[in-house]
Amino acid sequence: MSPIPCPDLEVLFAELEAGEGPCLDHAAGCDACAALLEDHRLLEQDLFRLADPLPPPSLVANVMARVAESPxxxxxxxxxxxxxxxxxxxxxxxxxxxxxxxxxxxxxxxxxxxxxxxxxxxxxxxxxxxxxxxxxxxxxxxxxxxxxxxxxxxxxxxxxxxxxxxx
Ligand SMILES: [Zn+2]
Structure with a gap:
């Protein structure tokens, strides 16, 4: 267990943005903070996907299948x-x-x-x-x-x- 107590979320995310910091080091060894950061990462990913939806990798296959269905x-x-x-x-x-x-x-x-x-x-x-x-x-x-x-x-x-x- 890390001796440092779980940091404030704002500080943690600020350090996440900066890429380094004592709170981030703590999160690496703390299950609760690691889970929090993972949640944050997934949420951010979803937001990016909403903002800029990429076509699914199976798009071409789907289109070809639909074309084949209706010649x-x-x-x-x-x-x-x-x-x-x-x-x-x-x-x-x-x-x-x-x-x-x-x-x-x-x-x-x-x-x-x-x-x-x-x-x-x-x-x-x-x-x-x-x-x-x-x-x-x-x-x-x-x-x-x-x-x-x-x-x-x-x-x-x-x-x-x-x-x-x-x-
Ligand atoms: Zn923690």
Missing amino acids: VPQRREVWTGLAILLTSLGAGLGFLFTNDRALGRLGTAFASTVGDSRMFVEGLFSGAHALWSTAGVAVACLVAFVVLSSLMGLKRLVGSPPSLSEA
Whole structure:
């Protein structure tokens, strides 16, 4: 037993805040004071949790379980896949448009004929024709790659519900 009597709570907590002191040394050897400090620590922890609630570590697992319980309707997934398909197609074409010199002509034609759809279409075709004549094989390969990868993604997306519930 410690010879020092149990200190005043205010002094004890002040020393706890400071990190050292005779009362804190006493608490280390006194069951009553140690229990008091432990209570205080737990209470403080709860208060911090209230002030800034952290997501539970099982949050991701819970969300995945709930997603698996209520699978997205097939139709919506197809639309999502189509959106991905169109987006990747657009990205592929955008890549072509911004990178191929042959399409520089299309860019200028587009810029000078915005608003005039007929001339725009003509410009589009002339640009596409120029692109095809200069880099036809490369364009075909790239477009085929984009389409195939999009279709693979679409297929995987449509076939995903079983694998999702497995997870
Ligand atoms: Zn004590």
